[in-house]
Amino acid sequence: MEKMKTRKPHTKSRKGCVSCKSRHVKCDETKPACVNCDKYGSKCEYPAAQARIVNDNTSPYARVSTPSSADGLNLNRSSPTLGGQTQDYALNIPQLRLLHHFSTVTASTLTSNIEAQDVCRSHIVKIAFNHPFLLHVILALAALHLSWLNQALSQVYLVQAEKHHDAALAEFRSDVQDIDESNFQAVFCFAFILFPYSCAVLIDPKNGPEYVLDTVLQNLALTRRVPPMVRQFYSSMLDSELGRLVPSDTQGIDFYQVPSDRVLVSLWKFSELTSKLYPPDINEAYELAISTLEVLFSVVKRQSERPSVSLVKLWTHQVTPRFMELLSARQPGALIIFAHYAVLLKTCQHYWFMDGYAGQILQVADALIPEEWRSWLDWPKEQIRGSA
Incomplete structure (x- = not known):
């Protein structure tokens, strides 16, 4: 079993919740419960804030239905009504x-x-x-x-x-x-x-x-x-x-039938060589993540049109919670598989919001994986950057 890496300290959050501060992780400061507390089922509590004057209209948590002056572009207008009365309307x-x-x-x-x-x-x-x-x-x-x-x-x-x-x-x-x-x-x-x-x-x-x-x-x-x-x-x-x-290319996919003409040759080889290093729960999480990814690559390969975002997003819903835990723990195996998923994401780079996303994931994996594991990233690098 590979050794768990010691996590580096995050940029500090001045207004983070008590739970995140005690775990020394960065809090996204979302209220009433931050993402980390939601993820781990922790009770999310924030330190008592010092009293200060707050303009409710400038709060980012104010409902949209309440006009806000936070952006400094509100226009007040008077509109005539019956009986000569006037009423102010605030336009955001x-x-x-x-x-x-x-x-x-x-x-x-x-x-x-x-x-x-x-x-x-x-x-x-x-x-x-x-x-x-x-x-x-x-x-x-x-x-x-x-x-x-x-x-x-x-x-x-x-x-x-x-x-x-x-x-x-x-x-x-x-x-x-x-x-x-x-x-x-x-x-x-x-x-x-x-x-x-x-x-x-x-x-x-x-x-x-x-x-x-x-x-x-x-x-x-x-x-x-x-x-x-x-x-x-x-x-x-x-x-x-x-x-x-719901796009048509997401319908009728059989994730239990792995195609014989495999694209992820190096990834399957990685799984075979490392299977004896890991306990069954890790091997199962990795194998399911790889087989699901292989099925989606096969669907993309068969269709004449570019894949939908919903299709490539399916992988994130199919992997197990155990795999996400391994990825959160920066395990090299999970990072290598995640880098191969970035190749699938690159097939959707024609969407503005996907532009550069695949490269960002590959860069993270390349930085966090130990030197002796990086040869397993050669194929993702070729597909995303154009060279190994």
Whole structure:
């Protein structure tokens, strides 16, 4: 069994929860419960804050339905009413701009299917008006897209994206206690929008590969959490308007039938050579992750069109919790398999939010794997960078 690596300290979080501070890990400071506490089932408590004056309208956790002056672009207008009375209406221009951009531009970039694009720009937005957590994540993705398109205002939009993303997670944890007929569509849409945001969000490499991997895994943990929640409503979802979001290339896949014409030759060889080093639970986790990845490569190879994002995302939902634990522990075997998954992600790099994501994962794996293991990354390097 390979030796577990000692984790390097993370960048400190000044306002992190008590649990994260006691474990000496970086807290994302999400309230009422941070991602780490959600992941490990820990009780999330924050130190008592010092009293200070807070303008509720500037809070990033304020509901979208409450106009905010945080962006400094609100316009107050007086509108005449019956009897000569006037009433003030506050317009939140930044949020309206983000919603307009999502409906007219971003929605069409999330899928190549025309019918699915129509669902994104219309039906999902309509659902979001009754579910603030979904509306926030829509605005977050739109802001992230604008930061990608407009380099001059990139930082401005990144700040907006982060605020709406944090508010979305806070609203989701607060509002979604149970999944039922009234909210399963909103939860499904939330997961659909959250994945491209997680891929496109800027991760500063200056914080080191450990920090980057932690951020990637936190995002994956969020996207992995939603499908089990809505599984019982999957048939109802297919019969609804959201059924048009499900790509045809994700249907009818048999993950138990591994193709004979294998692409991952070196990865299978790695599994064979290291099988005697690991206990059964690790071997099973690795073998399932490799076989699932092989099946998805086979599906991509057979079809004439580019794969959908939903297809390549299936791997993150098929791997076991044990594999995710090994990946979180920086085990070389799990990192090598994850680097091969990056090759599959690269097949979707024509989507703006996937651009550079595969290279980032490969770079992290290359940095964290010991020197004597790095030859197993030759094939991913050839496919992603063009050379070993």
